[in-house]
């Protein structure tokens with residue numbers, strides 16, 4: 001016996017990947033519903049070798065459904081997630097709406113799967129921000145060995161992290177550069193993204209940081225350890241899919257780079273590619289469609305006591321969103337619902 005699963009936002013970047021990953025990982029599904037806004041009613045989505053007709057979220061009744069994987073913005077989530085949860089369907093949400101709610105667990109299964117028991121307070125489980133998810137998969141095994149004091153991270157985030165309209169903007173701006181008169185003005189982003197980088201993701205906060213940077217700080221504390229200090233600079237780059245991060249870590253204890261490499265090789269969800277030669281590292285285009293978080297450029301930072309530098313790359317639509325959500329559903333199925 002399997003589960004009745006609803007994918008909410010099935011026409012979007014993350015929702016489409018959720019359907020792919022549920023099929024690829026053979027999640028035990030008895031019945032599946034693809035939901036989106038009324039605009040998409042009747043449009044088609046793929047689920048393995050099946051084609052699903054998209055249903056209207058607004059009129060959908062979640063009664064009798066086991067799990068809803070939500071991938072719509074925070075405003076729509078606020079309207080619909082409580083309805084689904086109240087109807088007895090466990091919501092696994094990708095928006096930022098519930099991530100910092102003390103009554104909602106924020107889960108990366110490789111890191112804090114045990115926290116899932118907290119889901120029952122609201123019948124909701126939160127999925128972290130894409131940049132946090134891949135970073136904590138890398139940090140946790142190192143923290144367990146040498147206790148992380150401080151993290152300095154710079155991100156290189158692809159445009160798919162801002163949804164399908166942002167991917168169109170990069171594509172159209174890039175094409176428009178070559179055709180006089182067809183230049184495309186920025187609309188999703190505040191400045192041109194083609195052939196450029198933008199050090200600004202989400203809104204600015206009073207202290208000069210951005211909300212995206214704040215999310216990496218708050219979510220790392222909630223998922224890994226509240227004692228870890230994090231400072232982040234989040235940058236949008238003209239890459240379609242795949243987020244990269246340069247991470248500098250300061251530990252309480254000395255951790256040799258070779259030992260760090262061995263620890264990461266054994267860590268769940270991690271693939272180490274770290275040859276000190278031309279091309280001996282992973283770049284975002286190579287991680288697309290993969291489940292792993294790739295780690296390269298593992299090296300001592302001798303400018304501080306107990307320092308290490310790493311380079312982390314992952315498919316933001318997968319580990320950063322859809323894969324992590326499906327992994328949460330797997331943990332929920334195995335430990336709580338126990339139907340599959």
Ligand SMILES: NC(=O)c1ccc[n+]([C@@H]2O[C@H](COP(=O)([O-])OP(=O)(O)OC[C@H]3O[C@@H](n4cnc5c(N)ncnc54)[C@H](OP(=O)(O)O)[C@@H]3O)[C@@H](O)[C@H]2O)c1
Nearest residue numbers: 009011012013014036037040071072073095161163164321
């Ligand atoms: N992309 C990432 O890397 C990433 C990572 C982590 C979290 N997230 C989060 O995941 C969510 C979805 O992101 P995305 O990148 O997939 O966005 P997207 O490509 O723009 O897709 C948005 C989806 O939400 C649906 N939707 C929007 N408003 C709705 C409404 N009022 N009622 C019903 N459906 C509605 C859209 O349906 P229509 O097609 O019918 O408009 C579409 O299916 C966001 O909260 C985002 O912050 C994204």
